[in-house]
C-alpha cells in the first residue's frame with residue numbers, strides 16, 4: 156500500500172496531495188454497513204475520475220461503541236488529535252443515550268474542534284418519493300450553528316447540587332419568581348453569543364455570494380427568547396450590513412426605509428436590490444418557518460439558524476426531498492480549515508447489521524468532502540451515478556416502500572449499482 160500524505164490548509168485554502176490520508180469513524184448501529192458501502196463508492200469514483208493518479212488513504216479513528224470496546228473510552232483523545240492533525244475527516248453516526256449516560260459524542264466532536272458550521276444542503280433528486288407535491292421546489296442549504304445554544308449541553312439534573320444552586324441564585328439573588336416548580340426542575344442554559352452568531356452568519360452570506368443564492372434567511376424564535384434568539388437576528392442583520400455593505404439588502408434596511416419613506420419606497424428599494432443581484436437577508440420566526448418550508452419552499456435558499464432549531468429544520472427538510480436516507484452534511488470551521496463530514500441521520504439501531512438502509516446520506520456527505528478537498532470530478536461522478544440509479548428505480552427499502560414499480564436492493568447492493576453507474 157502506498158503511504159499517504161497529509162492534507163494541509165494554507166491561508167485558509169485546502170491543499171490536497173494526490174494520496175491524502177483521511178481519517179474515518181465507522182459509527183455505531185447502521186454505521187458499519189453504510190461505511191463499507193460508501194468507502195467502495197468513494198474509491199471507485201476517485202479511481203475513475205483520475206485514472207488511478209489519485210487515491211485516498213483511509214485511516215480509521217475510533218469513537219463510540221467500537222472505541223469503548225477497544226480502549227475503554229467513548230471518544231479517545233487520540234481520535235481528536237488525529238482529526239486535528241489531518242484536518243478533514245468523515246464519520247458514521249454515533250449513539251447518544253437518552254435522559255442520562257454520556258453526552259453526545261457527535262456534539263463533543265463539533266465542540267472540541269470548534270466546527271461551528273453544520274452545513275446541510277437539501278436538494279431533490281428526480282424520482283425520489285416525497286410527501287409534498289412539488290419536491291423539486293425545495294433547494295436550500297442550512298447553516299446551523301454547531302457549538303452553542305441549549306443544545307450544547309449545559310444542563311443540570313433535578314435535585315443536583317448545581318441545579319439547586321442555580322435555582323437558589325435565580326430565585327433569591329435575581330428575584331425570578333417564574334420558575335413554576337422550583338423544587339422539581341432540571342435546568343438547561345442557552346448561551347448565544349455575538350461572536351458565535353457573527354461567524355455563522357458570515358459563513359452563510361459568503362456561501363450565498365459564492366454560490367449565487369438570492370436570499371439568506373435568519374430563522375429564530377426571537378419574539379419569545381429575546382436576548383438569545385432575538386439577539387441572533389439583530390446581530391445577523393448588523394453583520395450583514397457592516398461586513399457585506401452593498402452586496403446585501405436586509406429587511407432591517409427595508410424597515411428603516413418604510414418608516415421614513417413608506418411601504419412603496421421600501422418595496423421599490425428591495426426590487427432594485429434584487430435586480431442588482433444583491434442578496435436579500437431576511438428573517439422568519441421558527442414556528443411559521445416550519446409551515447412555510449412546506450407551503451412555499453421556493454422562497455428560501457440559504458438558511459442560517461441556531462443549533463436546536465437547525466436540528467429540527469434539518470430532519471423536516473430532509474423529509475420533503477425523500478427523507479433522512481438522503482440527507483448529507485458537514486461540520487466545518489472555516490477559519491482553521493477543520494471539517495468532519497457526516498450524514499444528518501443517526502444510528503437507526505433497529506436496522507443495525509442488516510445491510511438494509513440507504514447509504515446515500517454518507518455517500519453524499521462524501522461528495523461534499525470531495526468537493527471541499529478540490530476533487531469535484533469524483534464528486535460529480537457519484538452524484539450522476541446516484542441520479543441514474545434512482546431513475547432506474549433500484550433503491551433501498553426506504554424509497555422502495557414509497558415508489559411504484561421499484562426494485563428493492565440492499566445497502567451494499569445499492570453501492571454495487573452506484574459503482575456500475577459511475
Ligand SMILES: NC(=O)C1=CN([C@@H]2O[C@H](COP(=O)(O)OP(=O)(O)OC[C@H]3O[C@@H](n4cnc5c(N)ncnc54)[C@H](OP(=O)(O)O)[C@@H]3O)[C@@H](O)[C@H]2O)C=CC1
Nearest residue numbers: 247248249250251261479480499500501502503512513553
Ligand atoms: N450525527 C449523528 O451521529 C446522529 C446520531 N443520532 C443518534 O442516533 C440514535 C438513533 O436516533 P433516532 O432518533 O432513532 O434517529 P435515526 O436517524 O437513527 O433513525 C430514525 C429513522 O430514520 C430512518 N433512517 C435513518 N437512517 C436511515 C438510512 N440511512 N436509510 C433509511 N432510513 C434511515 C429510519 O426510518 P424508518 O423507521 O421509517 O425505516 C429510522 O428508523 C440516537 O442515539 C441518536 O442520538 C441521531 C442523529 C444524528
Ligand SMILES: O=C(O)CCC(=O)C(=O)O
Nearest residue numbers: 250251259261262466499
Ligand atoms: O448527537 C446526537 O446523538 C444527535 C445529533 C443530531 O441529531 C444532529 O446533529 O442532527
Ligand SMILES: [Mg+2]
Nearest residue numbers: 466469470499
Ligand atoms: Mg438531528
